[in-house]
Amino acid sequence: MAAPFQRKIRTAGLIGKYQSPEVAESLPLLAAFLRERGVRVLIEEKLAGSVKVSGGDTASYETMGSEADVAIVLGGDGTMLYAARRLAEFGVPLAGVNLGRLGFMTDIARHDMLAGVSDLLAGKFTAESRVLLEAEVWRGGERVFGNLAFNEVVVNKGDLGRMIEMKVEVDGEFLYVLRADGIIACTPTGSTAYALSANGPILHPGVAGIALVPLCPHALSNRPITIGDDCRVEITLVPPHDGRVHVDGQARYDALTGDCVRIGRSRFAATLLHPPGYDYYTMLREKLHWSEPPKH
DSSP: OOEEEOOOOSEEEEEEOTTOHHHHHHHHHHHHHHHHTTOEEEEEHHHHHHSOOTTOEEEOHHHHHHHOSEEEEEEOHHHHHHHHHHHGGGTOOEEEEEOSSSOSSOOEEGGGHHHHHHHHHTTOEEEEEEEEEEEEEEETTEEEEEEEESSEEEEEOTTOSSOEEEEEEETTEEEEEEEESEEEEEOTGGGGTHHHHTTOOOOOTTOOEEEEEEESOSSTTOOOEEEETTOOEEEEEOTTOOEEEEETTTEEEEEOTTOEEEEEEEEEEEEEEEOTTOOHHHHHHHHHTTTOOOOO
16 A cells, blocks of 8 residues: 655656766756755766766666655666665665656656656655565575565566476475466566566556566466465476576576576565656556547
């Protein structure tokens, strides 16, 4: 459930895609606006190296995590995903200015950036907690890979031009052996991303669930299933198949036959900040173009 976000903002971290012309144009305006209102500005170090902004301090994600009261993300959903994963362990809330395409997680429109940030400083935003997943790869009893996912964990065939086989278990109980291009395990946040294009269900952020969505399964009876977010999923690559593990499309690991991919709810969560008037169902209608009038 969303709750009012009325924290006094003394320090704001600014994060953005550091090779984006839109970010390069918007960042100096936002930094100056914040400074004029007595807010200390921290600029993520890669972004600071590509966009010249006066009056801001360069900061790593670790510094931003320990010192910022809020992080403002300039960009699209991909930039928000990366920032959320990097800052999750610090509990820094995130507000997004949409400079991308769909913007499921970046709620402030570019043309309303300064007005939106003014509302944020005035305590008019609401805060909503979102679940993250933790993905691990185990090989011969040893953990060889681990990362956090905000949207989804994908186990797929990698570069192979054929299906692979995976044994899927939930809380130690056998679910099925899946012959497919792969499988997606997604959070409610990620249910409107890659999983949606694979005919997965849309999960409201308030649903305590993880959706398991097969990718091009050989058996048409293999359907998406939603399990509790307190469940532990284990996906084992059946010999002789290798595969690849993708985390939010931003980190990947080449898995070998016999490897076990373990997926479960992370102890960390991401806090998204929404502007006044935000409504999840309105956002869905706008982004997915539902209820549009017929075109003549």
